[in-house]
Amino acid sequence: MSYPAECTPADGASTLSFENELYEQRREKLKQIEALGYAAYPNSFAFTHSVAKIHAEHGESTSEALAESKPPVLASGRLQAIRRQGKAGFCDLVQAGQRIQVYVRKEAVGDNAFELYKLLDLGDSLGVTGYIFRTRTGELSIHAESLTFLAKALLPMPEKWHGLQEVEARYRQRYLDLLSNAESRNIFIVRSRVIQALRTALDREDFIEVETPMMQPMPGGALARPFVTHHNALDLTLYLRIAPELYLKRLIVGGLDRVYEISRVFRNEGLSTRHNPEYTMLEFYQAYADYRDLMNLTERLIPEAARASIGGTIVQWGETQIDLAKWTRYSLREAICVFWPEESSRPKFADFNDPRHTALVVERWNQMNPGASPVSMPIVEGNASLGGAVAVPLGNSVLHLFEAVCEKHLTQPTIIYDFPVEVSPLAKNKPDEPAYVERFEAYIGGMEILNAYSELNDPEEQRKRFQMQAEAKERGDQETHPIDEDYIRALSYGMPPTAGEGIGIDRLVMLLTGSRSIRDVILFPLLRPEAAPEAAPEDGAGSGE
């Protein structure tokens, strides 16, 4: 193995020192186990029964029936508890989250295996050959007839009763979290089932799964700052994708009428309980459909994923219960009126079509919420920069107002539809109201879970939208959509009417598992590196920051 020079671990710089007394004791035991004739790191153990299978087959069997048939099994797992009692003893074997007790009796396993038993530590892997029985207290157990040593835990496991509690350790050493906290293990099983359920549903609806570039010469499909990398052979700057959207729609142009992709996107932005720099999106596109079709599909898809992953649609979210099968729909402007907290100043729907009226509503809101950061004012003649704050296009202002007024109220599943065109550069205009587009987002638990729209397929309108983005960039907007000529070319060959949707899988899993932090549903969330290098590695060339 070789490292690029800049990645070579500096001499001993990040050596974690874990070789303490307990480690040495266990190394010594491993030597003794070898001396007994057991391989220290054997290659395999062919068990006949998973622990789950033992419980499935014999969970109902009586002591008498088992004493008669003595069903033979080969089982394996990791030692979670050891209770020694002189010339016999018990231990608990855990495999795939399931536990089975093993009874080890000196005269049943022989002297050599009993010596091995005495050298075992919590965390060791063990194979057991024996038969199923029930103990005096009725617990289903394996009566061991021989033991096979499988692997040593040289480092001690977390405490058996409380598990691993320290949040930082749970993220950095997820394997320990998974071993000692059943809830954590369950979260990732739910996560897998959610993804599986979404795949199954989309496959059934004749979508095909595709893979599009993660490294893109131009980052598009969303408004976010990208990670930058470089391809040496082509001497080419590449960006980790912030969304697969524009590639998936090229496939729609190519006649793959229903496509989806489940994979990581990367956004070079802040971390929070709802944001990780890399996260998982499901995006799907359906030709000859519009956003109404996707609203209906979404309201079927989410409950289906819930039933498949947690067996129902009701989830506990903090103090409240959420039913993922019960949906409400509001247009964005309607939602502002509905959730406006004060009767006397409640705005009217039509106010948001006129920047002067909207300005009055925003002003009122900002007066009502002096502590909060103010919602930006829409551009009205002559106020382009009033009082230091920069005025923004009407649509941006309306969106900001929606977020300030409504977002925290959107706990139960809610579809918010019809977004301002200024903030939706890839969505199709409403036929009767060109300042708004056929776009919706779904909010659950106060979080934006998904975003969907009727796709803009007019290449000339698309070019105008990109140009609007370029102007926003001129004004200093950091996160704008670049002009993607190749995408406009693809649209120019003709894209059928199409609707597309992106679902944030991580946030969906948060809801389904009651997790309040996105880090609890990502196996290895981004953290600052642990071992702070004593001496900074020799840093010749300037770093690219």
Added chain:
RNA sequence: GAGCCGGUAGCUCAGUUGGCAGAGCAUCUGACUUUUAAUCAGAGGGUCGCGGGUUCGAGUCCCGCCCGGCUCACCA
């Protein structure tokens, strides 16, 4: 980026007014052939996140830094 909270034995956590560094589990030694958070008797184990300062004396008080959590801001 700001505020608040946290970092003490392998793990979970106490630590009083500044006065010898503690418990449970785990580990080690011994006893124990149906226990199950096994039990009983004994023992070992600490860079109190890191670096300064105040003090006769600092886990504790002060300053700086590192790592993490939460809230807010930024961002969408």
